[in-house]
Amino acid sequence: MKHRLSSGQRAARSTAALASLTAAWALSSSQPAEASDVTPPTVPASLQVPAGNVPYLVGHAAGTQNYACVPTDAGIVWQLYTPQATLFSDTHDQVTTHFFSPNPLAPAEFLPTWQHSTDTSAVWVKAAAAPYTGADFVEPGALAWLLLKSVATAAGPTGGEALKPTTYIHRVNTMGGLAPSTGCSRPKDLGKKAFVPYTADYYFYADATEVEALQR
Numbered sequence: 374m375k376h377r378l379s380s381g382q383r384a385a386r387s388t389a390a391l392a393s394l395t396a397a398w399a400l401s402s403s404q405p406a407e408a409s410d411v412t413p414p415t416v417p418a419s420l421q422v423p424a425g426n427v428p429y430l431v432g433h434a435a436g437t438q439n440y441a442c443v444p445t446d447a448g449i450v451w452q453l454y455t456p457q458a459t460l461f462s463d464t465h466d467q468v469t470t471h472f473f474s475p476n477p478l479a480p481a482e483f484l485p486t487w488q489h490s491t492d493t494s495a496v497w498v499k500a501a502a503a504p505y506t507g508a509d510f511v512e513p514g515a516l517a518w519l520l521l522k523s524v525a526t527a528a529g530p531t532g533g534e535a536l537k538p539t540t541y542i543h544r545v546n547t548m549g550g551l552a553p554s555t556g557c558s559r560p561k562d563l564g565k566k567a568f569v570p571y572t573a574d575y576y577f578y579a580d581a582t583e584v585e586a587l588q589r
Contacts, residue, residue: 414545417505420520422541422578429584430577432460432468438550442557442565451552477525492533497525498542516550538579546574
């Protein structure tokens with residue numbers, strides 16, 4: 374049984390997300406869904422969140438996956454150096470930004486990061502399972518679906534803690550974002566960059582007891 378959205382639904386969602394990316398820069402506050410309103414997505418068995426964790430926030434991302442043409446042991450290839458995306462609520466309010474930044478516990482290591490748009494709390498993650506690319510869930514030409522585990526969180530400078538409860542994050546319903554298939558194979562290509570548009574949904578999970586507290 375296929376679990377993907379229809380192509381028409383995905384196209385409509387992508388169009389709305391990309392339109393909101395432009396419009397939402399003028400917004401100064403976020404209105405994330407209440408914890409009790411977040412329904413977890415249907416995901417492959419390998420991406421199931423461990424028991425005891427429930428979703429408390431969802432953001433719809435629009436942005437780019439940014440690649441650089443670099444030399445590696447496998448040859449000259451496109452390599453991701455950061456995503457650059459904004460996550461929006463269902464009402465098109467800005468929720469978080471998404472990028473790579475130094476791991477607070479090991480600053481030489483750059484990790485996927487989300488920073489809350491209002492209180493500037495942040496969360497850093499690592500993969501908790503192998504990326505899933507099966508056609509029963511993932512659209513052709515789209516980024517893999519992911520299960521990510523929080524390795525560090527930080528409050529904002531004024532004590533904001535919106536993202537501090539995060540234990541896991543799902544990346545699902547991806548569209549676009551894959552590295553180019555050409556343009557990076559010869560020495561003269563080194564240093565080239567490619568900014569590939571993508572959309573995705575990100576679900577933030579917390580310990581069930583934390584979410585119960587949010588609902589009170």
